[in-house]
Amino acid sequence: MAITKTNFINYSRCPRYVALDDLKKEKLQSMVSLAEYRKEEEEEYIKEILGNMFDDGGNDLIDTKNEHLEVMLPYYNMVELLAGDLAPKYFPGTFKYSKSTTDQESFDCMIDNIRYLCYVDIYNETADGFNIIEAKATTTKKYLDLGVKVKDDFGNSQVHSIFMKDEKGIYRLLEEMDVNIEDYMPREKYDVQRAKLFDKYSGPGHYVYDLAVQRYIIENDLKEHASLALVDKIHYYLTVLNSEYVFNGKYECGEPVYETDEQGNDIVAYFDLTKITEEYMVRVELDRQRIVSYIEKLCIDPCPLGIYCEKKKTTKCKYSGICWNILPEKNSIMAYLDGHHGFKDKEGNKYDRFDLINDGYVKMLDVPESLLNREKNIIQHRTVATGKPYMNMAKIRDGIKAIEYPIYHLDFETFPCPLPRYRGEKCYTQSVFQFSLHIEKEPGVCDKFKDHYEYLAPDHKDHREELVKKMCEWIGETGTVLVYNDSFEKTRLKELAELFPTYRTKLLKIRAMIFDLMNIVKTKSSLYESLGYDKKEASMFNYYHADMNGSFSIKKVLPLFSDLTYKGMEVGNGIDALVTYANFPKMNELDYKHKYQKLVEYCQQDTWAMFCVLEGLRASVLESVK
Numbered sequence: 001m002a003i004t005k006t007n008f009i010n011y012s013r014c015p016r017y018v019a020l021d022d023l024k025k026e027k028l029q030s031m032v033s034l035a036e037y038r039k040e041e042e043e044e045y046i047k048e049i050l051g052n053m054f055d056d057g058g059n060d061l062i063d064t065k066n067e068h069l070e071v072m073l074p075y076y077n078m079v080e081l082l083a084g085d086l087a088p089k090y091f092p093g094t095f096k097y098s099k100s101t102t103d104q105e106s107f108d109c110m111i112d113n114i115r116y117l118c119y120v121d122i123y124n125e126t127a128d129g130f131n132i133i134e135a136k137a138t139t140t141k142k143y144l145d146l147g148v149k150v151k152d153d154f155g156n157s158q159v160h161s162i163f164m165k166d167e168k169g170i171y172r173l174l175e176e177m178d179v180n181i182e183d184y185m186p187r188e189k190y191d192v193q194r195a196k197l198f199d200k201y202s203g204p205g206h207y208v209y210d211l212a213v214q215r216y217i218i219e220n221d222l223k224e225h226a227s228l229a230l231v232d233k234i235h236y237y238l239t240v241l242n243s244e245y246v247f248n249g250k251y252e253c254g255e256p257v258y259e260t261d262e263q264g265n266d267i268v269a270y271f272d273l274t275k276i277t278e279e280y281m282v283r284v285e286l287d288r289q290r291i292v293s294y295i296e297k298l299c300i301d302p303c304p305l306g307i308y309c310e311k312k313k314t315t316k317c318k319y320s321g322i323c324w325n326i327l328p329e330k331n332s333i334m335a336y337l338d339g340h341h342g343f344k345d346k347e348g349n350k351y352d353r354f355d356l357i358n359d360g361y362v363k364m365l366d367v368p369e370s371l372l373n374r375e376k377n378i379i380q381h382r383t384v385a386t387g388k389p390y391m392n393m394a395k396i397r398d399g400i401k402a403i404e405y406p407i408y409h410l411d412f413e414t415f416p417c418p419l420p421r422y423r424g425e426k427c428y429t430q431s432v433f434q435f436s437l438h439i440e441k442e443p444g445v446c447d448k449f450k451d452h453y454e455y456l457a458p459d460h461k462d463h464r465e466e467l468v469k470k471m472c473e474w475i476g477e478t479g480t481v482l483v484y485n486d487s488f489e490k491t492r493l494k495e496l497a498e499l500f501p502t503y504r505t506k507l508l509k510i511r512a513m514i515f516d517l518m519n520i521v522k523t524k525s526s527l528y529e530s531l532g533y534d535k536k537e538a539s540m541f542n543y544y545h546a547d548m549n550g551s552f553s554i555k556k557v558l559p560l561f562s563d564l565t566y567k568g569m570e571v572g573n574g575i576d577a578l579v580t581y582a583n584f585p586k587m588n589e590l591d592y593k594h595k596y597q598k599l600v601e602y603c604q605q606d607t608w609a610m611f612c613v614l615e616g617l618r619a620s621v622l623e624s625v626k
């Protein structure tokens with residue numbers, strides 16, 4: 001049989017994965033063609049891109065569907081090509097990379113009758129050895145954030161990273177540079193951050209493990225072919241999108257040209273992980289031995305659930321639908337807010353969430369109140385146990401009173417493209433292509449259609465200024481700009497203000513007028529402390545209902561206050577919206593008109609939903625004083 005790098009990573013999750021694969025007769029085959037290999041890698045890779053896209057987006061993570069994969073495929077291919085095109089600037093020698101899929105360097109080895117194989121994204125042969133460069137569509141931020149936060153002389157916070165650029169512009173660990181680590185951070189903190197590179201289920205560690213498996217296969221291939229002397233002459237690099245890079249807006253034949261930016265940044269950056277992957281080899285060998293024993297036993301029996309299932313990530317195990325069905329869909333132990341920190345009894349003994357699940361504590365109510373050390377979890381528990389919603393009516397009432405009229409209910413749709421598309425954008429900038437606005441002049445006075453304003457970019461040209469102009473025209477000078485989960489809209493408005501100086505003052509004014517509706521449902525300590533509540537009460541939820549299932553997203557809150565529903569909508573969530581927009585250029589005129597309208601309806605529904613939630617909250621307050 002043959003095991004690809006991607007399968008190696010998946011098979012090492014747990015004993016059951018390989019047995020389920022065998023049952024489906026999916027992967028335990030003797031040969032893997034390059035086309036199959038590419039397809040398998042593409043799917044995993046695009047799921048990772050989607051994960052990166054919504055790191056900061058305020059969207060609930062999604063189950064990836066084929067259309068999501070298809071729409072992101074060109075970006076996946078582009079990142080690899082850009083990294084290959086830029087590599088000669090950083091490395092001498094000759095290069096082989098994926099301009100043509102038949103032109104990729106491959107390695108394979110046979111251990112215990114199993115063949116392991118991998119293809120290399122960028123293969124670089126130099127005078128004294130070669131470099132393996134793996135391209136990933138994550139960003140430098142994931143790696144440069146490994147470090148300690150410090151304040152500069154002006155009080156701005158910045159991170160002292162465990163990585164630093166060498167004279168060639170390649171990132172290396174501080175320990176490999178001619179510097180004193182203690183000048184950057186205490187050694188123990190450095191070690192803690194460095195250790196994260198070895199956690200394969202963490203953001204940065206995920207890609208390092210991928211490269212380490214690659215190295216393991218390459219080294220064994222070389223040993224098998226008596227090229228042992230070469231093993232020490234190989235360097236292993238990860239190349240990722242540069243989060244500092246700012247696109248200058250230059251195009252050729254309608255396509256962006258990613259020249260070095262004004263600060264000297266290239267669109268991708270390279271990390272030398274030779275030392276880290278070397279340390280990884282022992283672990284990868286142990287993982288390989290585990291995989292062999294899983295294949296020998298092919299035990300289909302349920303195994304303990306764990307972090308390796310990656311349940312709440314886009315990279316979640318494809319069999320989680322089977323293994324996780326022991327948990328109820330609603331109000332399982334996973335719905336406890338902050339449950340990933342575990343639970344604690346009165347004596348201070350800690351209980352890991354997965355340990356509890358594997359001991360049979362699968363429902364929220366299976367966890368006794370005595371193990372709930374966070375007050376919000378006690379509220380969740382009691383709400384589910386009694387079936388009665390929890391409400392702090394005084395806080396809801398005071399929160400509503402703090403809103404000034406008119407209310408501008410505002411919502412953005414964005415496309416967090418891995419590669420910047422317009423001037424001033426960075427990789428994964430949440431590029432605003434649509435907004436919806438409902439204006440509520442007085443409490444409860446708003447017509448779904450007559451008081452609705454919207455803008456949707458008609459195509460993929462840069463329509464941001466047009467969008468900004470409309471928004472600035474329609475939002476007045478006084479009142480409240482109501483959003484749900486304000487950090488998203490606030491960041492977008494700040495970015496737009498920096499890009500369009502003509503509208504800067506107005507955009508910052510709109511930003512200053514923002515009030516977060518979620519604060520009335522969930523709470524916000526600073527708001528409620530300013531309204532006279534003590535610290536403890538200010539920090540506690542204002543509202544919780546068993547149907548929220550541990551989430552304060554508007555999609556969960558809306559049905560509790562209104563009959564309005566997203567069910568049956570052709571574009572029914574943020575991901576559908578961006579996929580529809582991303583597909584505009586591929587549509588015929590008829591489809592385009594239809595989908596355009598569906599996008600308008602979806603965004604309109606989002607702001608109308610905010611109006612309905614606010615109305616529902618007002619009605620609850622009135623009801624409570626009857």
Ligand code: SF4
Nearest residue numbers: 014017309317320323
């Ligand atoms: S869902 Fe978890 S336990 Fe089940 S096969 Fe996947 S990794 Fe293993």
